[in-house]
Amino acid sequence: MKLRRSMLFVPGSNAGALSTAFIYKPDSIMFDLEDAVAQSEKDSARLMVFQALRHPAYQEIETVVRVNELNTQFGLKDLEAAVGGGADIVRLPKTENADEIHDLEARVARIEKACGRAVGDTKLMAAIESASGVVNAVAIATASKRMIAIAIAGFDYLVDMHTRRSNGSEPELFYARAAVLHAARAAHIDAFDVVYGNIDDDEGFLREVAIAKGLGFDGKSLIHPKQVELLHRAYAPTKEEVDHANRVLAAAEAAHRKGLGVVSLDGKMVDPPVIEEAEMVLQRAQSS
Amino acid sequence: MKVMKEAIAGTLESSDLLVKVAPSDKGAREIVIQSEVIKQFGKQIKRVVAETLDKLSVSEGSIVIEDKGALDCVIRARVQAAVLRGAGSEETDWGTLS
Numbered sequence: 523m524k525l526r527r528s529m530l531f532v533p534g535s536n537a538g539a540l541s542t543a544f545i546y547k548p549d550s551i552m553f554d555l556e557d558a559v560a561q562s563e564k565d566s567a568r569l570m571v572f573q574a575l576r577h578p579a580y581q582e583i584e585t586v587v588r589v590n591e592l593n594t595q596f597g598l599k600d601l602e603a604a605v606g607g608g609a610d611i612v613r614l615p616k617t618e619n620a621d622e623i624h625d626l627e628a629r630v631a632r633i634e635k636a637c638g639r640a641v642g643d644t645k646l647m648a649a650i651e652s653a654s655g656v657v658n659a660v661a662i663a664t665a666s667k668r669m670i671a672i673a674i675a676g677f678d679y680l681v682d683m684h685t686r687r688s689n690g691s692e693p694e695l696f697y698a699r700a701a702v703l704h705a706a707r708a709a710h711i712d713a714f715d716v717v718y719g720n721i722d723d724d725e726g727f728l729r730e731v732a733i734a735k736g737l738g739f740d741g742k743s744l745i746h747p748k749q750v751e752l753l754h755r756a757y758a759p760t761k762e763e764v765d766h767a768n769r770v771l772a773a774a775e776a777a778h779r780k781g782l783g784v785v786s787l788d789g790k791m792v793d794p795p796v797i798e799e800a801e802m803v804l805q806r807a808q809s810s
Numbered sequence: 811m812k813v814m815k816e817a818i819a820g821t822l823e824s825s826d827l828l829v830k831v832a833p834s835d836k837g838a839r840e841i842v843i844q845s846e847v848i849k850q851f852g853k854q855i856k857r858v859v860a861e862t863l864d865k866l867s868v869s870e871g872s873i874v875i876e877d878k879g880a881l882d883c884v885i886r887a888r889v890q891a892a893v894l895r896g897a898g899s900e901e902t903d904w905g906t907l908s
Binding site for chain 2: 537538540541542565566568569570572573574576577599602603606607637
């Protein structure tokens with residue numbers, strides 16, 4: 523199971539960030555060709571991302587490319603660079619409905635054929651940034667077998683909802699978070715929480731991480747490298763959780779050796795979901 | 811590919827480079843490279859620039875590079891961007907850029 527706690531945004535036009543992002547060891551790096559890149563630099567950023575994707579440093583880390591919307595003059599060119607460059611995942615911004623995912627999938631398949639990649643190799647994820655996207659989240663999340671994640675993007679969503687961030691318990695985001703998370707779980711894919719824009723406010727960042735983690739998000743989109751370690755630490759299991767996970771796996775192993783289907787631990791049944799959760803706890807512990 | 815007009819790509823920020831291309835009537839490729847790391851990586855930078863221009867079939871024109879310690883992948887991208895801009899090319903053949 524791929525661990526996806528941190529997806530670090532790297533502006534495609536920023537040579538310094540592009541040359542060093544891998545050092546911070548996020549679970550995924552997202553090269554951005556959309557909002558972080560000025561219109562006049564879209565062509566150059568596209569080439570930078572295409573070349574960075576082929577750099578040895580980015581062969582050992584999951585790479586994502588956020589393309590411009592496909593109905594813009596940049597979107598299809600971005601897609602050719604991302605798929606042709608070997609990106610693991612294409613992130614579609616401002617996704618409103620499942621048809622956009624179907625269209626994306628068909629275009630990606632054509633590019634894969636043309637550039638010699640195996641059809642189906644490129645995975646997809648969608649960012650939900652509007653009320654329509656939230657309402658259609660389940661259809662979007664289940665639109666393709668290539669979908670591996672869905673993300674909620676707060677800024678555009680809150681503008682669409684005629685409100686803004688409260689920087690507290692964030693009731694304004696609760697419905698969208700819950701809807702995107704349920705869509706992800708129904709589709710058996712990962713869910714990413716919003717970015718936290720104030721990079722000097724670690725306390726606020728960690729407060730928001732606690733909300734996302736508590737709801738069940740797999741991770742967050744991040745806009746600064748310093749947030750990677752903070753996030754990984756916050757997502758790290760406690761010693762008690764690790765000890766319990768080890769006991770669960772030991773009990774499951776013992777039951778397997780005895781040919782038993784299920785076993786109980788501390789009076790609770792150890793079944794496949796419990797084993798899967800224990801494995802995830804240990805995976806997070808090893809990666810923190 | 812022929813450089814038809816002056817064009818620039820990149821920046822003078824650390825880890826980046828600025829590439830200026832211009833048409834030339836000398837029938838040859840003139841490459842000038844300035845770099846903070848020319849002693850350590852000069853040969854490599856020249857090789858990457860030459861290979862990138864070869865793949866784009868740029869046989870003539872002026873190419874002036876001011877490097878600020880860019881990785882090879884950044885050098886390739888910025889040279890490609892400057893040439894494509896200078897050639898006025900709207901379409902990208904990704905096969906020639908890899």
